[in-house]
Amino acid sequence: MTKLLAFAGLLGLAIAAPSAQAHHSFAMFDRTREVTVNGTVREFQWSNPHAYIQLTSRNASGEAVEWSLEMGSPMYLYARGWRPRTLRPGTQVRIRINPLRNGSPGGVVLDVTGADGTAIGTNQ
Amino acid sequence: MIRASHFAAIAALALLTGPALAQPADRVAQFAQLPHWPGYWVSEDQAGTTITGMAPAVTSSNASTSANFSGIMVLRGDGAAWNEEGQRRRTELRAAAGGRKALGWGYPMMMNCATPLAFTITPEVTVITNAYNETRYIYTDGRAMPAKDDMWPTTWGTSVGHWEGNTLVIETRMVKNPSEFFHGSPPYSEEAVYAERIRLDGDRLTMEMTVTDPITLSAPFTASVSWVRDQGFDRMVQVDWDNDRTGSEDGLNTIELETVGD
Numbered sequence: 001m002t003k004l005l006a007f008a009g010l011l012g013l014a015i016a017a018p019s020a021q022a023h024h025s026f027a028m029f030d031r032t033r034e035v036t037v038n039g040t041v042r043e044f045q046w047s048n049p050h051a052y053i054q055l056t057s058r059n060a061s062g063e064a065v066e067w068s069l070e071m072g073s074p075m076y077l078y079a080r081g082w083r084p085r086t087l088r089p090g091t092q093v094r095i096r097i098n099p100l101r102n103g104s105p106g107g108v109v110l111d112v113t114g115a116d117g118t119a120i121g122t123n124q
Numbered sequence: 125m126i127r128a129s130h131f132a133a134i135a136a137l138a139l140l141t142g143p144a145l146a147q148p149a150d151r152v153a154q155f156a157q158l159p160h161w162p163g164y165w166v167s168e169d170q171a172g173t174t175i176t177g178m179a180p181a182v183t184s185s186n187a188s189t190s191a192n193f194s195g196i197m198v199l200r201g202d203g204a205a206w207n208e209e210g211q212r213r214r215t216e217l218r219a220a221a222g223g224r225k226a227l228g229w230g231y232p233m234m235m236n237c238a239t240p241l242a243f244t245i246t247p248e249v250t251v252i253t254n255a256y257n258e259t260r261y262i263y264t265d266g267r268a269m270p271a272k273d274d275m276w277p278t279t280w281g282t283s284v285g286h287w288e289g290n291t292l293v294i295e296t297r298m299v300k301n302p303s304e305f306f307h308g309s310p311p312y313s314e315e316a317v318y319a320e321r322i323r324l325d326g327d328r329l330t331m332e333m334t335v336t337d338p339i340t341l342s343a344p345f346t347a348s349v350s351w352v353r354d355q356g357f358d359r360m361v362q363v364d365w366d367n368d369r370t371g372s373e374d375g376l377n378t379i380e381l382e383t384v385g386d
Contacts, residue, residue, distance in 0.1 A: 024370045024377050025377060026177075026178060026182060027376055027377070028376055028377050028378045028379070031183075045367055047363070047364075047366060047367030048256065048363050048364060048365040048366065048367060049226065049365055049367070049368055050177060050367070050369070052367070052369065052379075054382055066381070066382055066383050068369070068379045068380075068381050068382055070177070070369075070379055071175050071176065071177065072173060072174065072175050072176060072177030072178075073177065073238075073239070073255075073363075074361075074363050075239065075240065075255040075357070075361060075363065076173050076174075076175070076177065076238065077175055078356070078357075078361065079354065079355065079356025079357050080174065080175050080356055081356070082175065100378055100379060101376065102373055102374070102376070102378055104378065104379070104381055105381065106378070106379040106381060108176050108177070108178075109175060109176065110176065121175070122175065123174070123175060124174055124175065
């Protein structure tokens with residue numbers, strides 16, 4: 001119950017204050033759920049105010065789906081050991097995320113591993 | 125002719141370098157009297173922000189929400205004494221905020237976020253810079269604030285300051301409504317006056333800010349911000365703010381998607 005109240009408080013704050021922490025709120029992400037997406041990096045957007053991993057994955061029907069996976073700003077990624085070339089197009093990865101609440105193929109990145117399970121970058 | 129050109133070159137060089145080189149000992153002494161705040165400083169409540177872009181206070185699941193969010197972006201002025209006009213502006217701002225693109229932090233929010241700040245202190249001016257090419261010049265050469273008739277409102281305002289011991293005392297005026305630049309900013313008017321006192325306290329930089337605004341506030345708003353040197357920053361890299369993909373859907377923000385084939 002405490003956790004529920006805390007989350008409700010977080011959500012309320014985030015909606016009421018669109019810039020609660022970064023330049024936008026994080027209420028769009030369902031932080032109670034973790035999803036792992038497997039796919040191929042199409043593009044690593046090393047950009048402000050957020051970096052994005054554009055990941056091409058396959059759905060249950062075998063159709064290509066592009067996921068837009070958000071990270072923090074490049075300055076912070078750099079401080080945590082990431083670099084613009086940490087992810088290159090064509091790399092096979094597994095990305096653990098908190099998904100978007102609206103069900104669209106997107107989310108916030110928690111960590112990234114290669115196809116062999118080796119950690120890529122850091123999750124700090 | 126050759127002598128004349130040599131003379132002109134030497135004279136020009138003297139003009140360019142003369143004042144700085146004329147009395148080096150005095151110059152060294154001037155700098156020696158000033159504080160030195162090297163490093164890259166982030167708002168203390170947001171230090172430790174992870175690759176998610178979230179601070180520990182946000183990601184901590186067992187913490188008290190109200191307690192842990194109290195210091196985050198305090199300069200938004202949520203607790204300020206907004207008058208009728210201030211309330212009207214805030215309501216209008218919230219109604220239009222969904223999916224609005226930001227251009228950066230602007231002032232005063234650049235002083236209260238996870239984006240690192242650097243302070244370059246000289247006798248005449250202190251330059252405060254963040255990683256989005258946002259820069260404040262705090263003139264400490266004894267000049268006065270420009271006259272009211274010379275008002276030139278800008279996103280970062282005009283600042284004059286002086287040193288009281290190791291405390292940098294700043295007055296900033298002529299700031300455009302901050303929420304025009306960034307929708308998470310307080311909607312102060314161009315008449316607002318921002319008073320800051322910044323000093324080094326051990327390993328933390330601390331600031332007291334008081335905002336007075338006859339247009340939007342019924343009483344001065346005072347807030348405290350502290351900064352620490354977060355780990356991992358080794359230089360100030362300037363990166364454009366050119367990929368704001370925050371959208372809005374059903375009252376909640378979302379990511380503007382890119383689809384296969386884009």
